[in-house]
Amino acid sequence: MGSVKDYFSSLGHGISSLVKGMQVTGKEFITPKITERYPENRDTHHYPERFRACLELIYDAEGNHKCIACGTCERNCPNGTIQVITKMVDTWDGKKKKKLDRYVYDLGSCTFCQLCATTCPTNALTFSNNFEQAVFTRSKLVKQLNYLPEKPEPEPTEEEKAKILAEREAKIAAAKAAAAAKAAAAAKAAAEKPAGESTTENK
Ligand code: SF4
Ligand code: SF4
Secondary structure (H helix, E strand, C coil), X not given: CHHHHXXXXXXXXXXXXHHHHHHHHXXXXXXXXXXXCCCCCCCCCCCCCCCCCEEEECXXXXXXXXXXXXCXXXXXXXXXXXXXXXXXXXXXXXXXXXXXXXXXXXXXXXXXXXHHHHHCCXXXXXXXXXCCXXXXXXXXXXXXXXXXXXXXXXXXXXXXXXXXXXXXXXXXHHHHHHHHHHHHHHHHHHHHCCHHXXXXXXX
């Protein structure tokens, strides 16, 4: 008797599960299809705003980027996708300054973790959502992100020139004063030295 009861109980569960499954299937059957007809829909294709397709340097309207070549992104990238190549340039005040020479990014090895952009101290990086990056050779996935010519060092203003000149003159004056004080101290010490001491030394 027990086995007959078990049989009908299992049958009930089976039918109930079948109905539930058919409900899901029926719902999907009448749901509008969302298959993208790419590339025919290229003009109307919608992609999320924060979709990460390719790393880029942010350029402003005047062609400047904010990368200071600090190398933080390169150090933080977990798989060596970024290479920040730097150069030293002379500034108008006679100092040396490190500047970005080439920013090399290998799209083929990027995992789109965004650590580089998140840790950049000047917010110089962003991800574009330009996903059409297909190429025939991997080497073409290596990109130079600073593609515009680098701007020359800005000319100093008259105030900056005057400030530097004043600082230089102050340094020269301070050095001269220090040398004069040292010479005076030496002369005073020589004058105060007992006469006997110099006689002993002469012997
Ligand atoms: S992109 Fe940002 S983190 Fe990378 S080198 Fe330039 S300033 Fe530094
Ligand atoms: S997104 Fe991640 S893997 Fe890609 S370059 Fe930036 S840090 Fe490297």
